[in-house]
Amino acid sequence: MSVRDVVVHPDATLLAEATAARLLTHLVDVQSHRSPVHVVLTGGTVGIKTLAAVAANPVRDAVDWSGVHLWWGDERFLADGDADRNETQAREALLDALGDALPPENVHAVPALDDDVTTPAEAADEYAVALAAATGNTGPAPAFDVLLLGMGPDGHVASLFPGHEALLVSGRSTVGVHGSPKPPPLRVSLTFDAIRGAREVWVVAAGAEKAEAVAAALGGASESEIPAAGALGIERTLWLVDVAAAGPAS
Numbered sequence: 511m512s513v514r515d516v517v518v519h520p521d522a523t524l525l526a527e528a529t530a531a532r533l534l535t536h537l538v539d540v541q542s543h544r545s546p547v548h549v550v551l552t553g554g555t556v557g558i559k560t561l562a563a564v565a566a567n568p569v570r571d572a573v574d575w576s577g578v579h580l581w582w583g584d585e586r587f588l589a590d591g592d593a594d595r596n597e598t599q600a601r602e603a604l605l606d607a608l609g610d611a612l613p614p615e616n617v618h619a620v621p622a623l624d625d626d627v628t629t630p631a632e633a634a635d636e637y638a639v640a641l642a643a644a645t646g647n648t649g650p651a652p653a654f655d656v657l658l659l660g661m662g663p664d665g666h667v668a669s670l671f672p673g674h675e676a677l678l679v680s681g682r683s684t685v686g687v688h689g690s691p692k693p694p695p696l697r698v699s700l701t702f703d704a705i706r707g708a709r710e711v712w713v714v715a716a717g718a719e720k721a722e723a724v725a726a727a728l729g730g731a732s733e734s735e736i737p738a739a740g741a742l743g744i745e746r747t748l749w750l751v752d753v754a755a756a757g758p759a760s
């Protein structure tokens with residue numbers, strides 16, 4: 511039975527720092543009885559601030575990064591190295607700081623736009639193959655130990671936007687996204703199937719502009735209306751918010 515918790519933090523900076531500390535100690539705990547561990551990263555302001563906080567936290571050296579595999583919940587479909595790619599920002603915030611501690615083969619980036627991969631659907635298909643391969647082709651994707659998600663003011667998570675056809679995709683782990691209301695327009699996203707295959711889903715949201723969507727998601731809104739409402743972990747769904755995003759009722 512999945513547990514849902516909501517933890518409120520004083521402000522966005524402390525939210526990122528606390529989420530980083532929580533992630534690090536969680537990884538240490540999980541590694542005491544399971545390896546490898548799989549973590550899904552998110553883009554967005556708070557998501558990247560959290561990675562920077564992980565890099566700055568001395569507890570990062572308590573994690574055996576050789577047993578950690580990193581994935582992305584979504585990616586902007588841009589050329590490799592583009593500053594707007596979530597992968598680029600994650601490398602700058604954390605991965606470069608980890609250096610040799612994190613084997614390059616443990617970093618599973620979403621394929622970038624290039625001469626061979628020219629559409630989000632092609633990138634999504636290739637990523638689905640990589641996700642399945644990580645299970646020894648016994649399933650569509652690993653049971654991610656922690657799947658991090660930022661949330662937009664409209665309640666989107668990953669690149670699953672309200673009313674978008676990608677919300678309805680099932681039976682596969684990834685989907686190509688066109689017409690994203692949040693630029694850039696072309697993206698690749700995990701589907702709800704993949705998100706809900708995670709052991710723990712952590713939704714991290716800060717700022718008053720998120721308060722309405724947070725309240726709706728926690729208040730029973732449908733996932734088509736507020737996609738964050740459908741971001742549920744098998745074992746745990748954790749909402750990590752600041753006071754502003756928690757709204758006046760908090």
Ligand SMILES: O=C(O)[C@H](O)[C@@H](O)[C@H](O)[C@H](O)COP(=O)(O)O
Binds near residue numbers: 555661662663692
């Ligand atoms: O590629 C992206 O843009 C992100 O993955 C997206 O899902 C993000 O997490 C939310 O839009 C929240 O972003 P902010 O934290 O910047 O509001």
